[in-house]
Amino acid sequence: xxxxxxxxxxxxxxxxxxxFVARFGAIYEHSAWVAEQTWQRGLGVDxxxxxxxxxxxxxxxxxxxxxxQMKLILAHPDLGGNAAVAGKLxxxxxxxxxxxxxxxxxxxxxxxxxxxxxxxxxxxxFPFIVAVKGLQREDILAAMAQRLENDQPSEQxxxxxxxxxxxxxxxxxx
Numbered sequence: 001x002x003x004x005x006x007x008x009x010x011x012x013x014x015x016x017x018x019x020f021v022a023r024f025g026a027i028y029e030h031s032a033w034v035a036e037q038t039w040q041r042g043l044g045v046d047x048x049x050x051x052x053x054x055x056x057x058x059x060x061x062x063x064x065x066x067x068x069q070m071k072l073i074l075a076h077p078d079l080g081g082n083a084a085v086a087g088k089l090x091x092x093x094x095x096x097x098x099x100x101x102x103x104x105x106x107x108x109x110x111x112x113x114x115x116x117x118x119x120x121x122x123x124x125x126f127p128f129i130v131a132v133k134g135l136q137r138e139d140i141l142a143a144m145a146q147r148l149e150n151d152q153p154s155e156q157x158x159x160x161x162x163x164x165x166x167x168x169x170x171x172x173x174x
Contacts, residue, residue, distance in 0.1 A: 003172045004051035012053055013043040026092060027167045030075035034060050054168040073126045073159045078117045079140060080105060092170055101137045109137060116144040124155050131165035
């Protein structure tokens, strides 16, 4: 059985809206509206798997419109940024960033990360977003530098795609 065919327990379709949002509201960073709207649209047996629920939640984001999507993108913290240093990340983000070694940067890596974060934010108007699972800080720094070459529409699409990957990984971890 693949991780994405894994049955979620309790079954999402059997949960009240309050219980569903309490359990899945943090899947999309600071955006419980995704879980709320997913539940309100109705849940069937296909939503009881990681794959089914991830797809349904992603569809809510995709149909939400550009303003809501941008708000979702902006809800994400800079990788290794001030929120991380100040201990103000969500538990999920803190764990994900630590898993990629961003909490163990050398002073030089930290400085480079801050420079790339600033350049990315300046160019695109939102933080660099990547699903960090399986990546090391060197991979992330290289990806940041490479993605600075992209145009605005490409990076906005990439940010949403990465957010969906993060959400799927978070669902797998439940």
